[in-house]
Amino acid sequence: MIDVLIYFFSALAAISALYILFTSNILYAAFALVITFLAIAILYILANADFVAATQIMIYVGGIVVVIIFGVMLTNKLVNSAPKSGSHNKFIAFIISGVLFTLLTFAILDMNLGALGVERGNIQSLGYGLMTNYLLPFEMAAILLLLALIGATVIVSQKNVKK
Amino acid sequence: MVLFYFILSAFLFSVGLAIVITRKNAIFVLIGIELMLNAANLNFVAMSKSITLDGQFFALFVIVVAAAETAVGLAMVLKVFNYFKTVELDKINELKG
Missing domain, CATH: 1.20.120.1200 (NADH-ubiquinone/plastoquinone oxidoreductase chain 6, subunit NuoJ)
Incomplete structure (x- = not known):
């Protein structure tokens, strides 16, 4: 099912x-x-x-x-x-992405996935992880979001010079 | 089933790459980048086996960075549109007007 x-x-x-x-x-x-x-x-x-x-x-x-x-x-x-909106480079894109997909598929089929399965994860262990092992990336993500917010506002709100 | 997730992820990544290469509009290129990030996330979640759930943490941080990237990218697209009056990437071909 x-x-x-x-x-x-x-x-x-x-x-x-x-x-x-x-x-x-x-x-x-x-x-x-x-x-x-x-x-x-x-x-x-x-x-x-x-x-x-x-x-x-x-x-x-x-x-x-x-x-x-x-x-x-x-x-x-x-x-x-x-x-x-139009498109260009259709042939090159078809070749590149087709070759990439074929390569990735061959690589995936070659992998040894014997012991892999997906286990149940709960929100509690995610919260523990965010406050212990992943505390530094968590804080850095907060700072990154603040920087992106301020940066996007600054970029858009500057008066542009007319050409 | 994990194998199937990987193949779907490879397919979505290839489609996103094709969108990034073919499209002229900058917003379409951003959509393609979002698709590629989602394909990577699908791999991370499919691999999160252990009790420490490392893959899910990586997926969460990728989502956060993608949100920041889209905000800044669209701000730059709006700025470029104010200056050049177009967002067609093949018509934006000068650095200083």
Whole structure:
């Protein structure tokens, strides 16, 4: 049963990622990105990582996609036409990503995954870890978020010089 | 099942790379980078076996850094749009106007 769910949501994530690759409308791509993120969150839950799934939904779907849609609306004139965008280098991209996927698949199939399984992790052990072993990265993540917030505000709010 | 997660992750990474290479719009490139970060996260979560849950911690920190990266990246895109009046990456070809 869980296998069927994993196959279904993996297919959903793959199809919506391919839709982002082939569509030319940026808003449609942003909403397909929501579907990809939700499918990946459900895959996290099926891999027993509940807290990461909740974080994925809150930060990616609730934050990053909203910011991306704001960016689309601020950089396009959405009066009469859809926000289209072209593409280039199609052949090179197809070659590079196809070769990369083939190489990665061969490498993955060669790996020895004998003892690997996914165990149940609870929020309690995550909290203990964040306050003991991972305290320094935790604080650095806080400082990084503060710096990004201030930096983004400063970059946007400077008066630009007209050329 | 772990193997299947890895293959899906490789697929999502390749699609994200193709988006980054092909697209002209800067926001599309940011979307592709988000997809690649998510593919890496999927690997981390699929590998988090031990009782210390190392993979899940790495996934959490990657999510935090991705949020910061998107905020700063979109601020830069808005700034570039103010200056050049476009976000098509092949038309932004001068450093000082």
